[in-house]
Amino acid sequence: MRMIFVLFAAVTVISAGVTAFSRNIVHSAFALLGAFAGVAGIYVLLAADFVAMVQIFVYIGGILVLTIFAVMLTQGLTGVNVSNRAVGRIPALATTLIAGAVMLCAILKTPWYAAGARSIAPTTYGIGNAFLGAYVLPFELASIVLLAALIGAIVISRQESRE
Amino acid sequence: MVNGLTLNDFLILGLAVFLLGVYCVLTRRNAIGILMGIELILNAANINYIAFSFFGGGGANYDGQVFAIFVIMLAAAEAVIGLAIILAIYQNLRTIDVGAAETLSG
Incomplete structure (x- = not known):
């Protein structure tokens, strides 16, 4: 394992x-x-x-x-500028490492609640019940979000003929 | 501790992926590179959700996995809209350098 x-x-x-x-x-x-x-x-x-x-x-x-x-x-x-850098490597690396050190300390010092592991079993039944039970409103909103994203992407990226 | 694995292993893996994503976002000037960094960050968040769901007792509680699926759904919507905007910028400016999209500044 x-x-x-x-x-x-x-x-x-x-x-x-x-x-x-x-x-x-x-x-x-x-x-x-x-x-x-x-x-x-x-x-x-x-x-x-x-x-x-x-x-x-x-x-x-x-x-x-x-x-x-x-x-x-x-x-x-x-192309020449296939990928060029915005922030320099050193400031970005320093920011990342400082943030990482803080979060690593937080992870190691927190006494996480660990009640034991989930058993290895199919999860589709439970997830389906959750989606159509407690999470039915976010689930329906998600479909509206996806529809809006679909239409928005088509509208934004369409080649308009401007004459 | 399950089969030699602890919650901390997965949290540290999530942290590593998150930091690589943040570095990617900070250093890229290419808009698509920034989107890739955001995808890495979202994946790191999902690793944490699934790990907490697994080690939090399990049973009939699938909240963590449901949240992960919502995050994946929003990541898909975000990628579609982001790439559409990038393509629109490219059609107008012939570049996807995020520093070049400044035609609104006076």
């Missing part, structure tokens, strides 16, 4: 590192695949099978493909 966790965590962190540090935006986009897949593995390890499938469908099948489309639509692949 520990080995599986270390494997998925390594895939996730290394891919996320390539995404964050690569100078080439295309490498970043493809490294994102490893990060999303590794996170999906972590979800399976944590008995969240349905969320893992949603992660693979929505993130890898949807968002990642969309991102790669956008990368290839907006730049020549060999």
Whole structure:
């Protein structure tokens, strides 16, 4: 179990590192695949099978493909400013490390409530009940949000013929 | 402690992914790179939700997983709108440098 966790965590962190540090935006986009897949593995390890499938469908099948489309639509692949930096490396690294140190202290010092683990069992029944029970209003609002996003994206990115 | 894994392992993994996402957002000038950083940050948040859901006793309580699914849904909407805006900026300015989108400044 520990080995599986270390494997998925390594895939996730290394891919996320390539995404964050690569100078080439295309490498970043493809490294994102490893990060999303590794996170999906972590979800399976944590008995969240349905969320893992949603992660693979929505993130890898949807968002990642969309991102790669956008990368290839907006730049020549060999363009000069494929990926240039805004804040310098050093200030960004310092900010990140300070924030990380604070959060690491918080994680290690807090006595987390741990009541024991969820059993490895299918979760779709419970999630479906939650969506149509306690969470029915956010669930319906989510569909409106997605419809608005769909229409908005079409309106924004449409090639208007201005004559 | 379950099979040699503790809650802290997953929280630290989430922290690492979150920090890499923050670094990505801070250092990119490419708008699509910034969106990638945001996706990493959202994934880190989801790892925490699922980990707390797993170690918080489980049973018939699926709140953490439901929240994670809502986060994934909003991430999809955000990516669609963000990329549409980026494509619109690119059509008008022929660049996706976030420093160049300043035509509104006087």
